[in-house]
Amino acid sequence: MNRSSLSIAVVLATATLSASAGALHGIDPNDMNRSAAACTDFFDYANGAWRQQNPIPDYMDRWSRRWQSGEVNKEHVRDILADVSAKTDWPKGSAEQLAGDYYAACMDESRVDQLGMKPIQPWLDEVRAIKSRADLQKTMRHLHTVGIAVPFVLYSNQDLHEPTQVIAHVDAGGLGMPDRDYYLKPEARFVEARAKYHEHVAKVLTLAGAKPDAAKAAADTVFEFEKRLAQASLDNVALRDPVQQDHKMDFAGLQKLAPSFDWAAYFDDANIPRIGLNVTQPKFLQQVDKELKSTPVEQWRTYLEWTVLRAASDSLPEPFVQEKFAFYGKYLSGATEIKPRWKRCAEDTDSQLGDALGRAYVEKYFPPEAKARMQDMVKNILLAMHDDIEGLDWMSPQTKAKALEKLATFNPKIGYPDKWKDYQGVSIVRGAYLDDAIATSRWNVADDRSRIGKPVDRDRWGMTPPTSNAYYNPLLNEIVFPAGILQPPAFDVTATDAVNYGAIGVVIGHEISHGFDDQGAQFDAQGRLANWWTPEDNAKFQAKGQCVVKQFEGYFIEPGIHHNGKLVLGESIGDLAGAKLAYKGYLKSREGKGPEPTIDGFTPEQQFFIAWGQWRGDETRPETQRTMIQGDPHPIAKYRVNGPLSNLPEFRAAFSCKAGDPMVRPEADRCEVW
Template identity: 75%
Template sequence: MRRVGLGPPTAASIRSGGVAGRGRYSDRNHSSKDVAVIRSSLPLVVLLAAATTASAGALHGIHPEDLNRNGDACTDFFDYANGAWRAQNPIPNYMDRWSRRWQSGEVNKEHVRDILAELSARTDWPRGSAGQLAGDFYAACMDESRVDALGSKPVQPWLADVDAIGDKADLQRMIGKLHDVGVNVPFIVYAGEDLHEPSRTIAHIYAGGLGMPDRDYYLKTEPRFVESRAKYLEHVAKMFELAGAAPEQARQNAQTVFAFEKRLAEASLDNVQLRDPKLQDNPTAFADLPKLAPAFDWGTYFDAAQMPRDAVNVTQPKFLQQVEKELATTPLPQWKTYLQWHVLNTAADSLSTSFVEENFAFNGRFLTGATEIKPRWKRCAEATDAQLGEALGQKYVEKYFPPEAKVKMQEMVKNILLAMDDTIRELDWMDEETKKKALEKRSTFFPKLGYPDKFKDYKGVVVSRDSAWDNLVAASRWNVADNRSQVDKPTDRSRWGMSPPTSNAYYNPLQNEIVFPAGILQPPAFDLTATDAVNYGAIGVVIGHEISHGFDDQGAQFDAQGRLANWWTAEDNTQFTSKGQCVVNQFEGYFIEPGVHHNGKLVLGESIGDLAGAKLAYRGYLKSREGKGPEPTIDGFTPQQQFFIAWGQWRGDETRIETQRTMIQGDPHPIAKYRVNGPLSNLPEFREAFQCKADAPMVRPEADRCEVW
């Protein structure tokens, strides 16, 4: 579903970071703002319809009522598996996509809300305790009348501080001050594993500072990008007006911001290039940083950030050279305007309703197609999870992740890892030398299930009920400092990149770990009352997917110790690349509308993950039945059919066209229809389960069939 450890931090993944959030690659589409902004939603009715079971008290199978009985599994499995559910459950106005899986994620937020409501109802928690921090953070966020009464007042001192910049030294001081709370402009400094010695953590310098989703929104000439630029200029101007600028000055400010960001975009890698770890592997001695950006006082910056002056990795040297050019040539008034915009952009959702609504108008309504904003409780629950996720997570796992769930997941992970071993041994295109290395890497996989063994204590964070913005700044400052504290230390493998309530999963190649928070280990992905066929078809494919990331076009460049190092023979690497090209070609042929199709190179890693994930999970399921005998046919569906239907029903999102366009542009994940139909059309096991004819649309011709693992 997602990979961490590669690429710059972004808004929708690693939750333990600045005001704007941090992360790498996410299963969820996102713009430059936090996914909490653009995935608006309202309270929903919990739908947990149980499928008819073979007998009272028996484990249940798939949801037969979700099937499109007029459809055909061998023609369009995405439509067949849950077409009836999608027809009866249109995308809510506040969402950009919808399925049982997304519905489950929203129900999960109701669980989080209930915990936070209970915590915030008490005012006698010990100061600094998990209950006090999470409860007061949520309570301040929920005090809408106070937030509205304050308007833009909470952020005005920050805007004034930017306006007071008098020289280049002041400018650099302000950049550092913004970085302290996660406003990462124009670049990002983030602690992470050394690509060549991942047992050690170093500072990485990434490109940052854009207000639109990625560089292509500033540069491409297709009509949808031209329209995005026009909408963005309107949005930036309106935000400046809300902060007190006169209309004409606000429009001028927007032009200044756009021109500045466009120059940064021109110096940035595109989304496909960002998938190549070698392009971002530029270890640099601290003393050599001035060669890239001599106008920036790196010593003062690192000292103020309390980071050692150690070697760093500059992921995009060309970008840093552009920052140097801006420091040398761009007038201070333009810098001020640019920085003030990013303060406003970051703060918008912690300010009054007018800011929230304008922020949603661009990042929600325009970019995703959602027409209503989420209720305040949901946005506040997401914000609390984003900033204090492990304080909240302690309470979450107590209620929603029983010990037997962890035991069951451990068994499933074990079986699917063993299936990967079998698959590697059976490959006819890989020689014994490379197989040995692949098996060695597989043997070092490190699963994390449910929650950390040790929760963060958030010591020193001061949270009150007085100001939602001040709380956000305080929590962000702690998270940034916590990340920086890891620089030049042995990598702490106990740390997690997601909070326990998160409904997502990830693979980190630098630690060779697969991670499944408790939030995703809920129905319909994982259900202790479901058959093994259903669980292996849903969460099992996700497990296989994350394992496969260790061997996709990116993960395969990292060895058993997590080092960016080649472990392939030249001939095997050529074979592997050729097999990946088959997947590229397949997804290049998937269109969302005339003239707009997937970029096969962009979605290659995730598509290899889906293809191998389904195969591995199926083999893992067969292992789970060894010595037990087959599971029963339920509702007329064999266990094999239940397995594949479970995948189609869990993954079967209906997605707004606006979101599909954004995904096509920058998301490494294909849209749901092709995540279902694409991999399954390559699997003989699927064809056999549904007795599809050789010329059926869901059966790719043998000459075009893709198999990587």
């Protein structure tokens, strides 16, 4: 997002300022709803005017300056790709050739439509030719090479107990709806979703050539197959507990768990060593084994054909693209219009070949001074966490020592990786979008598998440089901030410290605190899934988490539908601690400098909190809210703003809120974890 698009006119000059070109700016007061009260509904107060003036675009499911920034970021990616794709004589295999030709192939919609089903036909023919269970497994192995999980998925990850080593993890997959509850729960919204899904599957199969009656029967087969998989899958709350997904075994144990599958052939074809591995959901794999033994081959063929079409829909002619959008984009998310093709192509190129365009992105949009300022912010917020741990009155010295040891091993990654993927061996040609998508998927799967049985490479990243997001990895104990999120309004080298600490600073604190939330607290300083708590301290920690669970259980999106406090616990601990730590980090940033000035009538403390409200102030479609409530560990934006801040005395002081105000939780109900 460029400077002018922020519409910010306030800048730094003296103790109380208005506009003055060239100096550091504060928050944008034009975004605020001045008729709202900060102590009543801070979400509305901080960003209500912006939301009123900027309705959600038809192709989006939510909207705020945060999401607008991410979409503008895609324009930057598009500009880079448009430049490199305009030239057709790049050296074969170079980053420019790969990214440019992939994007050009994606953008050539007329060519995709002209080719029709031809590119996917060999895969469908292979599925339709399955006659035996041996054929079935051979095709499953083939589909896995291009990332189509049917129905399990195998990927590399660190050993939960020896995180210096990478092993295979066998996980559940194979569902076409968001999670198991969509197949099983009796509430009306899930019953409706099941009916819509039946219709969607039948329409896709009809587009692929099936007669309507046959397509409807096939959709029934697909649904019943996936329902049995869903019944054997963990729910979303259980999936947040690493202990429930910790089932390390040797190769013989895997064979014993699912003896109907030829694991030897799978591992040999994939060139994976037969060493210790982890099965995240043994019950699911046992169900797969049961399906291999008892489900007729013709039903497997139907399921595999659907899965191939679902995986390839984005790369097929327009009717497939529109039908996929109708169910996943329109029905489940509430968008009324599909994203422009250039945007989808930019997203796909970044997803498949992110490092091939990442260097150009970083050179253009992430200057060295931005990285230096981010490094300083991370340092201050880590110091704030250190002070916080040392000052806890509920934690014993023994557990504190372990917590501080873990904090000391945190590894911040900022902007971009030190080593770039070279995509050696990938062949990308113009005019063959689906073939290109398959080629890049095959390379990425092979690249992932190549890590198994080797020491962990700590230089690898889990996100591409242009990604507008951030993450914490407990096995590496690292916090990662790609250049794509380090753009205005989250982070702006022309903004005051109050604004930057209130926006990206809270994100930094959020990611740090993930190392100490209900999940992260189960991993030690070396990244091992190991208990480092005394029983007494752990009981106190769990009680503090239960306060957050109770708070968010009380937040409804509509009558009868409220947040699942256990599902959003980790993210809510992250937001609560993130705001507190970022505020303390901000105070550290001013040591020796003195306080920042009041700007446009707002104190630095007020600017800090307003910046968070403006960054996180999403307007979200009702359909998306329902989907989020069901399966997203993140709360709805309104409660990500109001929920944490209503617990913070610093917020109350900044806006002179009083006991009894909606933004002030009663002392008996106030939550504080870190």
